[in-house]
Amino acid sequence: GAGVSQSPSNKVTEKGKDVELRCDPISGHTALYWYRQSLGQGLEFLIYFQGNSAPDKSGLPSDRFSAERTGGSVSTLTIQRTQQEDSAVYLCASRPGVATRNNEQFFGPGTRLTVL
Amino acid sequence: QKEVEQDPGPLSVPEGAIVSLNCTYSNSAFQYFMWYRQYSRKGPELLMYTYSSGNKEDGRFTAQVDKSSKYISLFIRDSQPSDSATYLCAMSTGFQKLVFGTGTRLLVSP
Numbered sequence: 001g002a003g004v005s006q007s008p009s010n011k012v013t014e015k016g017k018d019v020e021l022r023c024d025p026i027s028g029h030t031a032l033y034w035y036r037q038s039l040g041q042g043l044e045f046l047i048y049f050q051g052n053s054a055p056d057k058s059g060l061p062s063d064r065f066s067a068e069r070t071g072g073s074v075s076t077l078t079i080q081r082t083q084q085e086d087s088a089v090y091l092c093a094s095r096p097g098v099a100t101r102n103n104e105q106f107f108g109p110g111t112r113l114t115v116l
Numbered sequence: 117q118k119e120v121e122q123d124p125g126p127l128s129v130p131e132g133a134i135v136s137l138n139c140t141y142s143n144s145a146f147q148y149f150m151w152y153r154q155y156s157r158k159g160p161e162l163l164m165y166t167y168s169s170g171n172k173e174d175g176r177f178t179a180q181v182d183k184s185s186k187y188i189s190l191f192i193r194d195s196q197p198s199d200s201a202t203y204l205c206a207m208s209t210g211f212q213k214l215v216f217g218t219g220t221r222l223l224v225s226p
Contacts, residue, residue, distance in 0.1 A: 033214075042218040042219065055212075105214060107161070107162075108159050
């Protein structure tokens with residue numbers, strides 16, 4: 001079946017603009033995660049959704065970052081007033097849900113964000 | 117000190133060699149352990165998953181977890197040039213966020 005998909009694959013924006021990144025999880029997966037991968041920082045957790053609620057937002061670096069999930073499926077990560085330090089690859093992952101007693105997370109290809 | 121430490125490499129080996137990749141960690145509450153492979157400009161691909169201590173084998177790959185030493189390993193037998201990638205260890209306490217190592221870059225030469 002189809003894996004996790006993300007769009008756009010690449011996004012170049014100017015400092016101060018807002019951007020929206022989209023994630024389509026694997027069908028039926030109730031858990032969804034956003035991570036950020038940047039040079040020198042590795043993969044960092046941003047936010048976790050179980051269904052439409054976000055029990056863990058602890059990784060969001062500032063109030064310029066927000067995310068939502070609707071219908072227990074698609075998620076959007078929004079970055080307002082982008083800064084150059086926001087340049088990174090934003091990765092989305094999904095997991096079947098709490099009924100499966102493991103934490104195997106399946107990643108999408110990522111969105112490469114460049115802030116000029 | 118980071119929660120998960122991983123040597124960034126690069127690790128260069130000839131084709132057919134046995135490769136050993138390792139991570140150490142500090143949080144004794146970690147109980148789910150994973151290895152991901154990431155090719156350049158691609159998303160991480162789940163390779164191996166282990167719950168708690170022990171070994172798990174899948175084809176040419178073997179994952180080991182030693183919780184007493186807070187040490188996990190991934191072994192690749194008969195390495196191939198197509199194995200050249202960055203290998204990321206990841207772990208979690210439950211079903212929430214994964215904590216990643218920085219990744220080890222592996223280069224397998226023909």
